[in-house]
């Protein structure tokens with residue numbers, strides 16, 4: 001399998017070449033040259049792998065379609081090391097929880113639990129694999145990598161828990177001082193591993209991102225200190241996420257004649273793009289429902305064909321903060337497919353034009369209709385009041401506590417139910433991470449998994465610095481010797 005850039009660059013690369021890279025040289029995102037097709041016999045075989053051998057074996061099978069530069073035995077070992085009940089809390093790894101089941105009059109609705117990993121958000125599903133892949137590939141090359149990033153919560157902690165103690169990898173993670181939830185701060189700052197460096201920046205998330213940009217633009221520094229990232233445009237993360245669409249499908253159905261739909265709480269379009277990959281491989285997915293919060297860039301596009309990036313001042317701070325985005329960094333991948341894989345046009349839409357005008361318009365383009373008809377996309381949005389009502393209703397009716405992001409997914413899912421088609425809502429985080437809103441909705445604290453009892457009291461390791469890129473660079477320099 002070779003990988004190409006969504007902006008038409010002539011290079012073709014292999015999996016391990018793009019694993020440690022960010023964007024393609026032309027600013028595009030990497031995608032496989034084509035999506036391997038899973039026919040009826042292959043789907044049946046995957047179902048048997050799932051039911052007979054479980055998640056790690058299924059992950060190995062799906063990754064093998066896309067990775068031909070890691071020996072099969074090694075890739076299998078990496079999957080088995082990653083997807084264990086010890087790390088993800090259950091032997092199923094991604095169990096389904098029914099909200100409404102077959103037999104009642106209402107259509108079937110399920111939660112697919114993706115948030116039982118070390119940081120209680122779905123990002124662990126991909127990041128834990130990435131940590132093991134990075135360690136493997138760096139050792140093979142005899143190289144080291146310093147991961148540098150900015151986080152407002154979930155991504156940074158998932159990256160740190162995936163990379164802690166890994167050979168050849170250091171993590172330098174900036175976050176806005178005092179602005180993450182107390183639980184998120186405790187999660188990140190209680191990591192005492194030598195290769196993990198938490199840097200609290202006196203400022204807001206945008207200040208952290210500006211520092212990351214300043215460092216990325218200093219090519220000499222980047223090269224000398226081997227700076228890399230683990231952001232959501234990494235193809236390996238998407239690939240790892242495609243696996244749980246298969247696992248969800250196999251759990252909700254008994255035969256490959258059946259279809260399911262997924263509702264996906266979306267921000268940067270990474271999670272639902274993995275669903276698009278699974279569907280493009282031939283997994284029988286009826287609808288892929290993109291659920292947004294008040295930051296509805298994606299909902300607007302799927303309703304109208306107009307993609308309108310929001311300015312910082314138009315980006316709402318909501319109670320589902322991991323979906324508070326002004327533009328969706330993975331969206332270019334889908335648009336490339338929607339435009340019949342026309343790299344030239346994708347470059348026109350996402351290149352300098354988008355930075356200049358902040359939008360592109362496919363309202364008059366006949367291809368836009370295919371987003372729904374050929375690619376199965378639907379969308380909807382949710383508000384703070386919707387989240388509160390949904391959290392309350394799901395708790396009262398089913399005794400299940402859901403987090404704010406998952407609530408956006410459930411709210412929008414209900415607007416897209418079809419008779420006879422199970423709807424799977426991806427559970428993207430556990431309620432304990434966003435306790436304040438749960439208290440607002442239910443008047444009680446969310447339950448806390450036992451391994452997190454008292455983490456707020458653990459010793460913390462975090463350095464506070466002013467919003468000054470040079471001070472951050474100096475710190476990296478001192479700790480890369």
Ligand SMILES: *Cc1c(COP(=O)(O)O)cnc(C)c1O
Pocket residue numbers: 121122123154155232265266267268269270271272322323405428429
């Ligand atoms: C990251 C995140 C999302 C958004 O996922 P994307 O892949 O960016 O669309 C939704 N919910 C939670 C809890 C997250 O951490």
